[in-house]
Amino acid sequence: MGSVLEQLINGLGTGSIYALIALGYTMVYGIAKMINFAHGDIIMVGAYVLYVTVVQFKLPVIAAVAITITFCAVLGITIEKIAYKPLRKAPSLAVLITAIGMSFLLQSLALLIFNANPIAFKSIINVKTVKIGDIAVSGVTLVTLLVTLICMIALSLFISKTKAGSAMRAVSEDKAAAQLMGINVNKTISMTFAIGSALAAVAGILFVCQYQSIKPTLGALPGIKAFVAAVLGGIGSVPGAMIGGVLLGVIESISKAYISSELTDAIVFGVLVLVLLVKPSGLLGKNRIEKV
Amino acid sequence: MAMLTIKDLNVYYGVIQAIKGISFEVNEGEVIALIGANGAGKTTILHTITGLISPKSGSIDFEGNDLIKIPAHKIVSLGMAHVPEGRRIFAELTVLENLKMGAYTRSDKKEIDNTLEMIYKRFPRLKERKNQIAGTLSGGEQQMLAMGRALMSHPRIILMDEPSMGLSPLFVSEIFDIIREISESGTTVLLVEQNAKKALSIADRAYVLETGNIVLSGDAKELMNDDSVKKAYLGE
Numbered sequence: 001m002g003s004v005l006e007q008l009i010n011g012l013g014t015g016s017i018y019a020l021i022a023l024g025y026t027m028v029y030g031i032a033k034m035i036n037f038a039h040g041d042i043i044m045v046g047a048y049v050l051y052v053t054v055v056q057f058k059l060p061v062i063a064a065v066a067i068t069i070t071f072c073a074v075l076g077i078t079i080e081k082i083a084y085k086p087l088r089k090a091p092s093l094a095v096l097i098t099a100i101g102m103s104f105l106l107q108s109l110a111l112l113i114f115n116a117n118p119i120a121f122k123s124i125i126n127v128k129t130v131k132i133g134d135i136a137v138s139g140v141t142l143v144t145l146l147v148t149l150i151c152m153i154a155l156s157l158f159i160s161k162t163k164a165g166s167a168m169r170a171v172s173e174d175k176a177a178a179q180l181m182g183i184n185v186n187k188t189i190s191m192t193f194a195i196g197s198a199l200a201a202v203a204g205i206l207f208v209c210q211y212q213s214i215k216p217t218l219g220a221l222p223g224i225k226a227f228v229a230a231v232l233g234g235i236g237s238v239p240g241a242m243i244g245g246v247l248l249g250v251i252e253s254i255s256k257a258y259i260s261s262e263l264t265d266a267i268v269f270g271v272l273v274l275v276l277l278v279k280p281s282g283l284l285g286k287n288r289i290e291k292v
Numbered sequence: 293m294a295m296l297t298i299k300d301l302n303v304y305y306g307v308i309q310a311i312k313g314i315s316f317e318v319n320e321g322e323v324i325a326l327i328g329a330n331g332a333g334k335t336t337i338l339h340t341i342t343g344l345i346s347p348k349s350g351s352i353d354f355e356g357n358d359l360i361k362i363p364a365h366k367i368v369s370l371g372m373a374h375v376p377e378g379r380r381i382f383a384e385l386t387v388l389e390n391l392k393m394g395a396y397t398r399s400d401k402k403e404i405d406n407t408l409e410m411i412y413k414r415f416p417r418l419k420e421r422k423n424q425i426a427g428t429l430s431g432g433e434q435q436m437l438a439m440g441r442a443l444m445s446h447p448r449i450i451l452m453d454e455p456s457m458g459l460s461p462l463f464v465s466e467i468f469d470i471i472r473e474i475s476e477s478g479t480t481v482l483l484v485e486q487n488a489k490k491a492l493s494i495a496d497r498a499y500v501l502e503t504g505n506i507v508l509s510g511d512a513k514e515l516m517n518d519d520s521v522k523k524a525y526l527g528e
Contacts, residue, residue: 163392163396166385166389166392166393167393167396169382169384169385169389170382170385170393173382173383173384173385174380174382176344176364176376176380177376177380177381177382178365178393179343179344179364179365180342180344180364180367180368180373180374180376180380181365181368181393181394181396181397181441181445182365182366182367182368182369182396182397182445183365183393183396184363184365185365
């Protein structure tokens, strides 16, 4: 029984990282109606920035984390400005291909600067393993759960209670009507990319603390899994991304432990296929008719 | 000097010319009706005024501001509100959140609250439903919300696009009563309507549009008695 719970908590840990990344996909989709396939690579950039600031510049952890988050937020805004904004009125296929290109560009840049060899990175989270009865929970998992919980609560409050958050919701519903209210749509889109990328940076930090190794393709798999999580939860839905991410992590962890570790990814994607067969808009997605 | 002056406006959708060199003006305190059939260009004119569409040529002067050079999101703070066709309320936001969006550019909390009270007085139904998700309102209530949302910016001129569209006759009368009240409280109104009879009954002056041209204009009461208007738009 204890080990099931342990697997469950581990699953929650990875799942909450997926959820943080999925939030970026879903928010950007909600506002800009595009899938930002370069989003996963922000995680990788975050990991490298953390490595550079902690190991090479020997900055204190708090400062390094702050720099990492800021760097990724600015990177997110910049990517939107130079790559996606000029394509606002272009067909969605063009935007999709650009996003994939941006993903390759980020990976290649990392390859150029840091080369392909994985860099070992010692976790910056120094919290001891906690034992409750016969359940052992690692410090990294605990911190991951706590940090994601705080991020999600803060984000939910921001979206539902603040003026900027309401403006974001208004823009995601109707850009023209939002402009008539005096909302600057470009600024709102920038803000969305900044928040999404900042959350990806946090996810990146938690991710390298868990796996303790950095390479240029580090963001690809968690990125695609988080995308799956966002679709599972209903793309465009913020609570959907949270639930989808956590669910994905738990399914992954349980199937790894009890079914087969080789089949884990197949099971995860199988769940996605199943959910989409039954509910094409995802768990919390709305059956909205796309306006042309 | 008129409050709003449109001069030689030409608007294209691709190669199709939707507005063909239109000029008209709105004086402070007036209710101006733009009437005409579907596709005459009425909505296009309003969208061009508030910056949602860029014209090919012409000028739009609002109290000395050249609106063509001003981005759409900066126009509401000049004192111009636009109630778009089809209401375009934010269906997933609550009634209160929608109203607050209308006051997005204002910062004085106390004044915003005063305006909100005034709107609740004018639309008691919105007050009763302030915490309801706006998408669940009836069509007439959504129209009231769209008007209330526009009034939240405390505009000096309000542009209304087909406010009676799709409403029951009872609601149509109510909506026109409200437009009259808005006008009486000192706000200038530019009204686009397919319901020409109702529009002319509350307007001071009117312009009749046909496929991108103004074909007739003048005093609303006189237009109501004009034979060609009667035949084409009033169904008499």
